[in-house]
């Protein structure tokens with residue numbers, strides 16, 4: 062084979078080790094697919110003295126310049142994690158004429174536009190398939206296979222930790238705290254789980270998915286975020302009774318002239334919805350295009366080899382272009398400047414669970430509070446006693462978020478209402 066393409070890896074942790082393994086184990090096929098040998102020339106790590114599987118004959122360094130400034134390296138693969146110094150290393154690599162692959166959702170969601178500009182300026186490619194959905198192909202399908210569509214809606218289970226926790230709460234009846242401990246013991250949740258359970262990890266992925274789907278840059282700060290920390294076993298049980306499951310979704314919807322809205326929150330999903338069957342640490346992205354209709358992408362959203370599958374695909378894509386001397390064909394696809402539809406203007410049906418005084422006339426007072434705000438109710442159930450209080454569950458018809466908020470404000474002030482325990486959006490079929 063005439064050409065050898067040299068790769069510099071920044072990081073050799075969970076994903077980096079997987080990438081080395083896939084490149085090694087599938088080397089023969091990969092070189093035939095690319096038309097050149099792919100070799101890992103150097104790997105950046107913090108601790109060069111640590112023994113590393115598959116890297117016995119590869120040069121380790123703790124100085125990023127050894128890779129970024131090496132004229133022989135064609136592709137730099139960033140697998141460090143975090144915003145800094147990952148961003149600066151990628152930028153410098155591009156400035157030195159190197160193609161870049163990353164799995165880093167933090168950088169893509171927050172500083173991706175700067176890297177796209179740099180890639181265009183320096184005539185190099187920038188790929189980040191693994192930044193959303195781990196091993197699930199979704200960025201390339203959106204940019205290539207589905208590019209003939211206008212995407213109107215994208216909804217994803219893009220955080221394996223929270224999907225595992227909600228699945229266990231649903232199937233075992235466990236409460237939030239015990240299921241979090243179990244997820245930590247199994248290595249599915251970090252010691253500090255905030256980024257997962259509070260929805261920030263999913264928000265980063267939502268910003269990336271929405272920017273590509275709507276061809277319009279969505280900043281992370283625009284994404285409204287609500288995690289799963291307030292979900293109680295009672296909500297799980299009511300969802301089950303009413304024919305739904307609770308999932309944490311990244312949602313991006315096109316509201317036409319009002320603009321696009323992007324958000325992360327728990328949702329009551331009908332059990333018949335394709336995303337409802339996505340359990341444990343699995344991820345899936347469901348989308349609606351004006352030509353393809355509904356489509357869903359399902360698989361492992363994390364893990365060494367699944368994530369490496371996506372990273373290696375990006376490396377192969379760039380290597381093929383190097384071999385055939387094709388410049389980066391698809392750069393930044395954010396050519397639109399779509400208006401952002403505020404959360405208040407979005408519409409949904411809602412599930413509302415309240416603890417109220419257990420006395421006659423309470424139901425009427427609650428129905429009036431909803432009515433005053435223009436929120437019509439599909440059903441109201443007074444179900445059980447909780448201590449001194451009665452529990453009431455209401456499901457609304459489709460209403461604007463701002464009207465539901467008004468109703469919640471009025472309910473909160475009613476003397477008969479002890480507390481609003483939860484408000485969760487209901488996704489209709």
Ligand SMILES: NC(=O)c1ccc[n+]([C@@H]2O[C@H](COP(=O)([O-])OP(=O)(O)OC[C@H]3O[C@@H](n4cnc5c(N)ncnc54)[C@H](OP(=O)(O)O)[C@@H]3O)[C@@H](O)[C@H]2O)c1
Pocket residue numbers: 071072073074075076077105106107108109111123139140141142143146164165166191192195362363364365368
């Ligand atoms: N893990 C997954 O399943 C998964 C899935 C999708 C996307 N991702 C993304 O992939 C990226 C890598 O994740 P990971 O789980 O592989 O991380 P990881 O296991 O923590 O590995 C990080 C690697 O980077 C090295 N490193 C970190 N900071 C460094 C610095 N400043 N200088 C030199 N070396 C440094 C570490 O060196 P030492 O080995 O010496 O400590 C380690 O080899 C992240 O952006 C993550 O969000 C991960």
